[in-house]
Amino acid sequence: MILLEQNKTEYNNDLRAMIMAFFPGIKIVEKLEGEDMPKFIFVARYEENETSLAILDDYSDTETIEGNYLDKASFRNILKSASYKLLCRYSGRELPWGDLTGVRPTKIAMAELEAGKSFDKAVANYIDTYHVSERKAKLATKVADYERGVIASIDKENDYCLYVGIPFCPSRCLYCSFTSYPIGVYKDKAATYIDKLCEELEYIARVYKDKNLVSIYIGGGTPTSIDHILLDKLLTKIDTAFKRDKLREYTVEAGRPDSITKEKLQVMKAHNVSRISINPQTMNDETLKVIGRAHTVAQTKEAFLLARECGFDNINMDLIAGLPGENIDSMKHTLSEVRELAPESITVHSLAIKRAANLKQQLGEYGDSINQDMNEMLDMVSELADELGMEPYYLYRQKNIGGNLENVGYAKKGLECLYNILIMEEITDIIAAGAGASTKLTYHKENRVERVENCKSVDDYINRFDEMIERKRRNII
Ligand code: SF4
Structure with missing residues (x-):
């Protein structure tokens, strides 16, 4: 626990974020209870023309900032920089992202x-x-440069992306914080769910008939959790309902190797899906067991080769750095297996410990083994991506992300995922269908983004379907 003592609270979130970046997961309190003994006390005293920051422990250290703390636009950066320097000296560490704590560096x-x-x-x-x-x-500069090139080809007012959510998975991963239901338990509801989803898609296609659909992204969950007949029904609806003359990409995040079959790959190919993801996360069987993935490395390789056989020439693989029990050698092994398969793109995530994830609850069991070598692992992925002729094309950070690091997408030129860039940069409308799906409407002239959320649970989505449509109708038209 760390005690944060301040005489003003204007920069509360900034100081908390900075302290959390150095000490992830630690509790920050503003008042001590009973016998509480903080690790240290962080003090901020704001006065009109001078602010002092201090860390009090066995020793004390201070930083003084000149300037008016009420001038937020300029003061915030100076405060973050000073608190960063103080925490560097206290912890004896520097952070790879310095004093940047935001999602989009x-x-x-x-x-x-x-x-x-x-x-x-x-x-x-x-x-x-x-x-x-x-x-x-x-x-970060390379990513920004790449994104600028892609964004230049977008008609901000008329292009849009379609996101379709399938919230089912074969089993639940230990670190999952998405909307995901085990398909085994929800098998009987899957057909009703797809019917409702098709209805929602019809509605969207009607409302957006005069706009340009540039990207379709089917995610989840694991879209390939549903059987090939339901998958065909869904993709047929998309084919018939939407104009596709401006479509630049069509991604299905197949994701879990244990959900991929030849029939499903053939269905996707028949509907002109151009990009799929087959996500190993790790190529170490022991780790797969620990994180509850319920598939093996051999299944990942089989699914990948099957997809190649079926004609998929743009395959992404997701990896996670910092999984429980993994070290530099584990990542080395994962990357040597990925190198053999030679996908067109790789997305690497730093393990994020979100509130909803089982991982947080189980940290007692595995927490000690979540290693500190993540930054080196990310560098190793970057080197492999470079070797495979890929460039970094999107990057974001999350709250509670391991080591205060980042998630990065690498791709061969022209095979990047347009949707990933557009959702990150909030350039076009992203119209989302399905349980847990979040629509983002962009109002460029007013410089704002409006979100329209669907219900998270499958049952609510089915039972309160009219309400979902009404929410969209109120905001979109
Ligand atoms: S595959 Fe993805 S969505 Fe499904 S349980 Fe695992 S992390 Fe969650």
Whole structure:
């Protein structure tokens, strides 16, 4: 536990985020109860023209900031920088992303490049202003540069993406925080669910008939959890309901290798799905057991080769750095297996410990073995991506992400996932159908994004279907 003592609360979230970046998972309190003994006390005293920060432990250390704390636009960055320096000295560590705690660090480079600054200037800005390591600064700038190229080809007002959610999975992964129901238990409801989903898709196609559908992304859950007949029904509905003359990509996140069959791959191919994901997460059988994936490495390889046989020439593989019990050697092994398969894109996630995930509840059991080598693992993935001719094309961070690190998508040029970029940069409308799906409507002139959420549970989605349509109707029309 850390005690945060402040005489004002304007920058409460910023200081908490900074402390959490150094001490993930630790409780931060503003008042001590009973016999509580904090690890240290972080003090912030805001006065009109001077703010002092201090860490009190066996020793004390301070930083003084000149300037008016009420001038939020400029003061926030100075405060974050000073608190970062203080925490670096206390912990004896620097963080790869320096004092950046936000979800989209690439937007800083994006703004610099848009303003006509050079690549090198954008990199230097990260290092000098935000204490970001050179490696991460270059990574973020490369991603921003790549995204700019893709975004330039988008008609912001008229293009849109369609997201279709299938919230079923073969089993629940230990770290999962998505909407996901075991298909074994929900088998009987799957058909009703797909019927309702088709109805929602028809509605969307009607409302968006004059816009350009540029990307379809079927995610979940695991879309291939449903059988090939239901999958065919869903993809046929998409074929018949939507105009596809402007479609640039069609992704199905098949995801779990244990859900992929030849029939389902053939169905997807017949409906012109252009990109699929087959996600190993790790190529170590022991870890797969620990994280509840209920499939083997051999199944991952079989599914991948089967997809190649069926003609899929754009396959993504998701990996996770920092899984319980894994170390540098485990990642080395995973990457050597992935190298053999040679996918067109790789997405690497840093293990995120979210509130909803079983992992958090089970940290007592596995927490000690969640290793600290994640940054090195991410660098190893980056090296393999480079070797396979891929470039980083999207990047984001999450709250509670391991090691305060990042998730990165790498792809061969032209085979990146457009949807991933557009959802991250909030460039076009993303119209989402299905349980737990979240629609994002962009209002560029007003510089705002509106979300329209569907019910999370399958039962609510089926039983309260009219309400979902009404929510969309109120916001979209
Ligand atoms: S495959 Fe994905 S959505 Fe399904 S349980 Fe695992 S993490 Fe959750």
